[in-house]
Amino acid sequence: MPNESLEQLATRDYEFGFTTDIEMDIVEPGLSEDVIRFISAKKGEPAWMVEWRLEAFARWQKMVEPHHWAKLSYPPIDYQAIRYYAAPKKKIQLDSLDELDPELRRTYEKLGISLDEQKRLAGVAVDAVFDSVSVATTFKKELEKHGIIFCPFSEAVHKCPELVRQYLGSVVPVNDNFFAALNSAVFTDGSFVYIPPGVRCPMELSTYFRINASETGQFERTLIIADRGATVSYLEGCTAPQRDENQLHAAVVELIALDDATIKYSTVQNWYPGDAEGKGGIYNFVTKRGKCAGKRSKISWTQVETGSAITWKYPSCILLGDDSVGEFYSVALTSKRQQADTGTKMIHIGKRTRSTIVSKGISAAHGQNSYRGLVRIQKGADGARNYSQCDSLLIGSECGAHTFPYLEVANPTAKVEHEATTSKIGEDQLFYCRQRGLSEEDAVNMIVNGFCKRVLKQLPMEFAVEAQKLLGVSLEGAVG
Amino acid sequence: MTTPMLEIRDLHATAGETLILKGIDLVIQPGEVHAVMGPNGSGKSTLANVLAGKPGYEIVSGSVLFEGRDLSLLAPEQRAREGIFLAFQYPVEIPGVSNMYFLKQAVNAVRAHRGIEELDAMEFLQLAREKMKLVEMSDALMSRSVNEGFSGGEKKRNEILQMALLDPKLAVLDETDSGLDIDALRVIANGVNALRGPTRAMLVITHYQRLLDHIVPDFVHVLSGGRIVKSGAKELALELEEKGYGWIQAESAAG
Numbered sequence: 001m002p003n004e005s006l007e008q009l010a011t012r013d014y015e016f017g018f019t020t021d022i023e024m025d026i027v028e029p030g031l032s033e034d035v036i037r038f039i040s041a042k043k044g045e046p047a048w049m050v051e052w053r054l055e056a057f058a059r060w061q062k063m064v065e066p067h068h069w070a071k072l073s074y075p076p077i078d079y080q081a082i083r084y085y086a087a088p089k090k091k092i093q094l095d096s097l098d099e100l101d102p103e104l105r106r107t108y109e110k111l112g113i114s115l116d117e118q119k120r121l122a123g124v125a126v127d128a129v130f131d132s133v134s135v136a137t138t139f140k141k142e143l144e145k146h147g148i149i150f151c152p153f154s155e156a157v158h159k160c161p162e163l164v165r166q167y168l169g170s171v172v173p174v175n176d177n178f179f180a181a182l183n184s185a186v187f188t189d190g191s192f193v194y195i196p197p198g199v200r201c202p203m204e205l206s207t208y209f210r211i212n213a214s215e216t217g218q219f220e221r222t223l224i225i226a227d228r229g230a231t232v233s234y235l236e237g238c239t240a241p242q243r244d245e246n247q248l249h250a251a252v253v254e255l256i257a258l259d260d261a262t263i264k265y266s267t268v269q270n271w272y273p274g275d276a277e278g279k280g281g282i283y284n285f286v287t288k289r290g291k292c293a294g295k296r297s298k299i300s301w302t303q304v305e306t307g308s309a310i311t312w313k314y315p316s317c318i319l320l321g322d323d324s325v326g327e328f329y330s331v332a333l334t335s336k337r338q339q340a341d342t343g344t345k346m347i348h349i350g351k352r353t354r355s356t357i358v359s360k361g362i363s364a365a366h367g368q369n370s371y372r373g374l375v376r377i378q379k380g381a382d383g384a385r386n387y388s389q390c391d392s393l394l395i396g397s398e399c400g401a402h403t404f405p406y407l408e409v410a411n412p413t414a415k416v417e418h419e420a421t422t423s424k425i426g427e428d429q430l431f432y433c434r435q436r437g438l439s440e441e442d443a444v445n446m447i448v449n450g451f452c453k454r455v456l457k458q459l460p461m462e463f464a465v466e467a468q469k470l471l472g473v474s475l476e477g478a479v480g
Numbered sequence: 481m482t483t484p485m486l487e488i489r490d491l492h493a494t495a496g497e498t499l500i501l502k503g504i505d506l507v508i509q510p511g512e513v514h515a516v517m518g519p520n521g522s523g524k525s526t527l528a529n530v531l532a533g534k535p536g537y538e539i540v541s542g543s544v545l546f547e548g549r550d551l552s553l554l555a556p557e558q559r560a561r562e563g564i565f566l567a568f569q570y571p572v573e574i575p576g577v578s579n580m581y582f583l584k585q586a587v588n589a590v591r592a593h594r595g596i597e598e599l600d601a602m603e604f605l606q607l608a609r610e611k612m613k614l615v616e617m618s619d620a621l622m623s624r625s626v627n628e629g630f631s632g633g634e635k636k637r638n639e640i641l642q643m644a645l646l647d648p649k650l651a652v653l654d655e656t657d658s659g660l661d662i663d664a665l666r667v668i669a670n671g672v673n674a675l676r677g678p679t680r681a682m683l684v685i686t687h688y689q690r691l692l693d694h695i696v697p698d699f700v701h702v703l704s705g706g707r708i709v710k711s712g713a714k715e716l717a718l719e720l721e722e723k724g725y726g727w728i729q730a731e732s733a734a735g
């Protein structure tokens with residue numbers, strides 16, 4: 001029967017599954033103090049940074065992988081089989097984009113990121129992280145005029161060591177969790193942003209992450225500081241080549257917003273999801289946390305997660321400053337054999353702190369999608385408010401959606417609202433659309449986009465379009 | 481002789497696993513309006529679903545030709561683009577998708593298929609406004625999600641609006657009158673009548689004469705037990721209103 005389609009699940013080729021042939025500077029797989037010293041030496045890091053890493057390593061060795069609570073199942077990861085450093089050999093220090101390795105440049109073009117193009121048209125400043133190093137940061141000069149620092153993390157360690165020392169690990173301590181500790185020990189690069197007091201960053205800042213070398217883990221570190229009254233919008237995009245083995249991505253992102261500062265952090269995550277049988281794909285274990293340290297500060301997370309074999313990710317807000325605001329807008333799509341356990345934590349400490357959670361989970365094929373969210377209202381958080389909405393959309397009958405809301409309220413004046421729905425794209429809906437002339441695929445995309453609208457609206461325009469396309473691509477073959 | 485718009489020959493069809501249609505013959509020429517009446521469960525909606533190609537409804541024998549082409553070879557969306565429209569007895573809700581957007585996508589899918597230029601947002605809005613008048617549809621309903629929370633009557637209006645926008649060759653209206661108050665019935669009937677024309681054919685499924693007072697059919701058929709047991713002119717509907725279905729069923733059993 002051509003129409004008994006919802007149950008039929010096929011795969012579609014991963015559009016970004018190419019590798020780039022570039023001479024690489026690579027360490028042998030395995031993790032030890034020596035490897036950490038090697039990474040640190042490669043980056044020419046100061047002594048305090050090495051110490052910091054080694055301490056994280058010591059702590060990590062005593063920790064166990066958090067395998068028990070998340071609704072994810074995967075074989076044990078062999079941390080000694082992973083390479084912790086891989087970098088393109090040539091020309092890492094670039095004065096202009098023209099010096100970028102042509103192969104690397106083609107990679108970005110394939111990804112749809114023409115750096116030149118971005119530079120000319122979009123007014124988006126881009127930092128591209130390729131395996132372990134940042135290779136190009138555009139618009140540096142323009143940003144410098146405003147006193148904004150936007151550079152590879154490894155550069156920031158030299159350029160503004162005081163800021164790095166003051167804030168690194170201040171939101172996600174080295175021993176916060178297993179993956180954060182691992183990242184602290186071995187992180188190779190990432191982006192650093194500092195927006196000085198009162199400055200509204202004149203353009204979107206953007207980083208593209210790509211894992212390329214095989215058996216390589218990617219451990220990037222992002223630190224964004226918005227000083228008093230500063231405003232910044234930051235975008236992060238991720239892709240990886242198609243490989244049969246699983247690759248580990250364990251990033252840490254820390255955001256700090258001082259008085260009246262606003263940080264908007266948007267992610268479109270499209271790591272390779274593995275094939276329809278569950279072979280290959282990225283294990284994405286990421287710790288993202290923002291601290292609204294100042295009064296009336298605001299941190300807003302928006303994520304569209306379409307890739308990865310496994311996603312373990314809880315972008316969170318610590319609402320310390322009075323009247324501070326935290327937001328989490330999320331679309332997580334699992335198709336094929338993908339598993340996602342994602343959500344947020346909103347920790348209300350300051351008075352009249354407010355948080356909004358909007359989570360949209362889409363499960364298709366054999367995808368498993370869990371929302372896990374904590375809202376904690378601490379004792380002193382008078383008048384705190386939270387609104388949570390968690391919706392799940394199922395496509396087909398082999399997939400699953402789960403919701404795990406945790407609520408801890410220690411202040412009687414707090415107001416907390418939680419709404420949850422689960423719906424299914426029904427045969428009747430699809431037939432209705434088809435009877436009006438729409439293809440099944442267009443019908444599914446239309447319904448999915450409608451379902452995600454509230455989240456997609458949060459993304460900057462170009463990103464929203466890209467995200468919509470990605471959702472479509474990820475669902476192709478899941479019906480029809 | 482012209483090719484009929486629709487030519488159904490000895491149609492047997494199943495819904496799920498059950499044989500529901502047991503030998504239907506029906507020929508509809510362009511410009512004609514045929515009414516189909518019949519008791520609950522007699523197979524009226526099944527016939528509509530078979531024509532539209534709903535998954536789960538299978539032709540087991542006989543044939544259905546649309547403008548001479550074998551319908552069973554076409555997917556539902558292809559049938560729609562070729563000009564078959566079904567106004568549903570129970571229109572489906574699609575949360576999150578605005579009615580306006582949905583209609584624009586549908587109209588453009590059909591236009592693309594017919595090789596006509598697609599409409600941009602402004603052009604579509606203009607077209608929509610014009611057709612909305614036809615069924616007295618409010619702006620508010622256009623910005624809401626497709627059929628979500630619409631009243632029964634609003635849903636039916638929306639169906640006819642879609643028909644007006646999609647400009648089909650063959651429109652199948654499945655109990656478009658059920659659940660309508662008297663004013664709404666008149667509005668919808670006027671809308672339908674405005675769409676009557678020499679190139680369009682209609683198959684109007686209904687239980688009530690009152691709809692046929694407004695939409696006067698060329699032929700009336702009575703479906704019972706998956707078969708057309710009686711056909712006649714518009715007066716047949718009046719007779720049915722008066723006497724019910726019993727006498728026909730008895731007559732056809734005897735015959």
Ligand SMILES: Nc1ncnc2c1ncn2[C@@H]1O[C@H](COP(=O)(O)OP(=O)(O)OP(=O)(O)O)[C@@H](O)[C@H]1O
Nearest residue numbers: 495496498500519520521522523524525526527536
């Ligand atoms: N998908 C299906 N699976 C199984 N049986 C079905 C299916 N669809 C319809 N039927 C059955 O076929 C028979 C005819 O149903 P149909 O909906 O065509 O009747 P109808 O003439 O439209 O009735 P009504 O006047 O009540 O709308 C009924 O017995 C119904 O239960």
Ligand SMILES: [Mg+2]
Nearest residue numbers: 524525526569
């Ligand atoms: Mg019916």
